[in-house]
Each structure stands twice: as C-alpha cells, then as structure tokens.
Amino acid sequence: MDALDMGEDLAKVLISEDEIATRLDEMAAEIDRTYAGEEVLLIGVLNGAVMVMADLSRRLHTPVTMDWMAVSSYGSGTRSSGVVRILKDLSTDVHGKHLLIVEDIIDSGLTLSWLVKNLSSREPASLKIATLLRKPEAAQTDLQVDFCGFDIPNEFVIGYGLDFAGRYRNVPFVGTLAPHVYGG
Ligand code: PRP
Numbered sequence: 001m002d003a004l005d006m007g008e009d010l011a012k013v014l015i016s017e018d019e020i021a022t023r024l025d026e027m028a029a030e031i032d033r034t035y036a037g038e039e040v041l042l043i044g045v046l047n048g049a050v051m052v053m054a055d056l057s058r059r060l061h062t063p064v065t066m067d068w069m070a071v072s073s074y075g076s077g078t079r080s081s082g083v084v085r086i087l088k089d090l091s092t093d094v095h096g097k098h099l100l101i102v103e104d105i106i107d108s109g110l111t112l113s114w115l116v117k118n119l120s121s122r123e124p125a126s127l128k129i130a131t132l133l134r135k136p137e138a139a140q141t142d143l144q145v146d147f148c149g150f151d152i153p154n155e156f157v158i159g160y161g162l163d164f165a166g167r168y169r170n171v172p173f174v175g176t177l178a179p180h181v182y183g184g
Helices: 003-009 017-035 050-057 110-120 179-183
Strands: 010-015 040-046 064-073 084-088 098-106 126-134 147-151 174-177
Touching: 003 010, 003 174, 003 179, 017 050, 017 126, 017 147, 040 050, 040 110, 050 064, 050 098, 050 126, 064 110, 084 110, 098 110, 110 126, 174 179
Parallel strands: 040 064, 040 098, 098 126, 126 147
Antiparallel strands: 010 174, 064 084
C-alpha cells in the first residue's frame, strides 16, 4: 500500500520509507556494538512491532532468536490504563538471557513499563528496549529507552505497523490521517 492507495485519507507523511530504512541501519549498528556478539532474544510486541522486528532483525549481525508477546490494556478500553493482560505469552524461557524488547511506538509508556516489570521478574541476564517511535510529550513514566528511532509529536500516527481501527498497518511510511477518517 502506498500514499496513492490512501488517497485523501492521508494527511501527511511524517517519516518516509527511506528515512525509516536509514535510521534502522543506524539502530542496528548501535545494537550490534552494544551486544558485541552476545546472543540476544528479540521480543516483539504484537501486533504493531511486526514491521520493525522484520526490518531491524535482518540488519543485525548479532546472533538473535525471536519470540512474541501480545498484550492488551485491561478493562476500560483505553490503551493507556497501565493495567495490562497477556493475550499471548512468550514460548521461551527467558531466564539468564539477554532480552531486547522491540516496539513500534512508545506513547504513554505504560504498556512497556508493565512489560519491563513482568519480564524482569523472570530473571533475564539483561533487558533493554528498542522502539522505532516515541512521543516524549505523551510520556507518563520515566521509562529508560535504550534504542529509539524517532521522537515524534503527540499526534495519532499510522503506518509501518501502526493502525487505525485495524487498517493502515501495511503502509510503508509513518503518516497522519485526515480528520474525516476519524469523523466516520
Ligand atoms: C501500541 C504499541 C504499544 C502501545 C504503546 O499497541 O504497539 O504496545 O500501544 O502505548 P503506551 O505507551 O501508551 O502504553 P496497541 O495497543 O495499539 O496494539 P497493536 O500493537 O496491536 O496495534
């Protein structure tokens, strides 16, 4: 899917496909330097992280294995309640392993704060975070992010794994939607 397919639903391209690719090259190099050949378990947080996991992992020289978690905010329906339930847990025992959580976006940071606590209790050798996008203005936690692609404004974004009502995840860039899309 491209900008033409989106037609008038697209307000603007915030980060282009080329910009994402260049930044992922840099992030992969930084991750390789950090782990210096140690094996790392990449943990993708479904669903949004699928694209960044695929593209970042293929750039790494560090030996990796991969696993996935699916989580959801519990109850209220707001994603940022901070109360999270596990929809799909890891298939791997992470005890003693170097873990790198791979995310598409950190918004309030509440999901990841919960995930960090949850995974830390499983006694990994180390636990770090990589995210393509972060919204500093929306942060509600002092979460330490080890590898961050782009800091973006506090706007609703779609593409490169990020959806609106399930759509647009397969857009290859990160963009904003025209107001009529929300209006229904
Ligand atoms: C997004 C994103 C993070 C979370 C960040 O997932 O992938 O997991 O929201 O929000 P927070 O920092 O405010 O907690 P979402 O719940 O939209 O699910 P999805 O990945 O399936 O789209």
